[in-house]
Amino acid sequence: MSVRLKRALDFAKDIVKGVIEDGDIVVDCTAGNGKDTLFLAELVGTRGKVYAFDIQNVAIENTRKALIDKGFIDRVTLICDGHEHILKYVRDKITCAVFNLGYLPGGNRNIITVPDKVIKAIKSCLELLLPGGIISIVSYTGHPGGKEELEAIIQFLKTLDQKKYAVANYRFLNQKNDPPQLIIIEKGRGERNWQQY
Amino acid sequence: MSVRLKRALDFAKDIVKGVIEDGDIVVDCTAGNGKDTLFLAELVGTRGKVYAFDIQNVAIENTRKALIDKGFIDRVTLICDGHEHILKYVRDKITCAVFNLGYLPGGNRNIITVPDKVIKAIKSCLELLLPGGIISIVSYTGHPGGKEELEAIIQFLKTLDQKKYAVANYRFLNQKNDPPQLIIIEKGRGERNWQQY
Numbered sequence: 549m550s551v552r553l554k555r556a557l558d559f560a561k562d563i564v565k566g567v568i569e570d571g572d573i574v575v576d577c578t579a580g581n582g583k584d585t586l587f588l589a590e591l592v593g594t595r596g597k598v599y600a601f602d603i604q605n606v607a608i609e610n611t612r613k614a615l616i617d618k619g620f621i622d623r624v625t626l627i628c629d630g631h632e633h634i635l636k637y638v639r640d641k642i643t644c645a646v647f648n649l650g651y652l653p654g655g656n657r658n659i660i661t662v663p664d665k666v667i668k669a670i671k672s673c674l675e676l677l678l679p680g681g682i683i684s685i686v687s688y689t690g691h692p693g694g695k696e697e698l699e700a701i702i703q704f705l706k707t708l709d710q711k712k713y714a715v716a717n718y719r720f721l722n723q724k725n726d727p728p729q730l731i732i733i734e735k736g737r738g739e740r741n742w743q744q745y
Numbered sequence: 746m747s748v749r750l751k752r753a754l755d756f757a758k759d760i761v762k763g764v765i766e767d768g769d770i771v772v773d774c775t776a777g778n779g780k781d782t783l784f785l786a787e788l789v790g791t792r793g794k795v796y797a798f799d800i801q802n803v804a805i806e807n808t809r810k811a812l813i814d815k816g817f818i819d820r821v822t823l824i825c826d827g828h829e830h831i832l833k834y835v836r837d838k839i840t841c842a843v844f845n846l847g848y849l850p851g852g853n854r855n856i857i858t859v860p861d862k863v864i865k866a867i868k869s870c871l872e873l874l875l876p877g878g879i880i881s882i883v884s885y886t887g888h889p890g891g892k893e894e895l896e897a898i899i900q901f902l903k904t905l906d907q908k909k910y911a912v913a914n915y916r917f918l919n920q921k922n923d924p925p926q927l928i929i930i931e932k933g934r935g936e937r938n939w940q941q942y
Binding site for chain 1: 749750877899902903904905906907910911912913914915916917918919920921922928929931
């Protein structure tokens with residue numbers, strides 16, 4: 549007996565690891581302190597590229613330091629702007645985009661991601677996404693505005709055409725401390741029976 | 746790029762496969778046509794045991810035929826009774842219990858699982874479950890009563906103590922044809938930080 553239910557973050561990492569190949573181009577929509585950016589940079593390898601967005605300069609600088617420290621800075625483009633402006637900066641087709649919503653860990657808890665901009669960013673990533681690519685969204689509902697943000701994102705994602713996208717949600721039902729939830733969007737490759745879940 | 750989001754049934758199988766070891770004792774709470782019973786019988790091996798319940802005689806007989814055909818009949822006890830009576834028949838500690846709710850495929854669609862009895866069966870399985878063991882529930886919401894059944898089960902599971910159990914839910918958000926949802930309950934082993942999801 550060795551199964552233990554995966555945390556949302558670990559589940560997200562497994563999915564992302566399964567989709568990204570050496571040389572891929574991917575987007576970190578919420579660089580934060582750089583944890584996801586580092587993870588992505590390692591996966592895309594020396595021939596790949598990560599675009600990492602954050603609205604806060606301190607987040608971009610923390611991420612830059614972490615990348616320099618690991619020797620990954622050459623494969624990452626850091627952009628200090630809101631993720632709703634992704635299409636201004638990214639023209640490449642991507643295999644993966646990740647969101648880690650909420651506030652900057654260790655930073656100002658009043659600066660949080662907001663539904664309208666997140667949804668705009670998701671729409672941008674859907675445009676850039678290659679068939680078979682995925683978007684991973686980790687959502688926190690413990691802070692003010694968190695539950696409303698998740699609900700707005702879910703309402704938007706419910707409208708995605710099931711012939712083109714599959715949207716899965718992984719969550720814990722009995723945890724009192726509002727653990728993060730995971731949402732994964734996979735873009736179809738035009739298969740028959742794609743929608744047969 | 747090779748990830749494709751798992752269907753609820755395949756996700757359930759992966760989890761069940763990860764937890765069952767040779768020689769284990771497990772329960773199939775909804776034998777149906779025997780698909781899950783066969784799967785479990787193979788996993789527990791010649792030294793293990795599967796108790797398989799179904800309220801319908803036709804389901805028990807279909808399951809019996811499938812087991813004889815595969816040579817697994819000796820490791821399975823077939824019980825034609827409702828799963829709410831599990832504790833009348835099973836005294837052993839178990840590592841796994843599975844539910845595949847709704848009606849018998851190919852059978853009478855008016856004979857369906859019902860919330861009160863399913864919840865009683867879940868409570869019985871929680872009593873029998875060893876630390877680290879799991880209960881897998883695949884729920885269908887496309888038939889009349891299906892959505893209400895799932896909602897009642899979720900409301901019950903939300904009350905489970907997070908220090909003792911983790912309850913995860915995997916579902917698709919944008920599928921119009923009511924795909925099955927998966928719920929997994931894992932019994933803790935008394936670890937510190939068990940509830941830290």
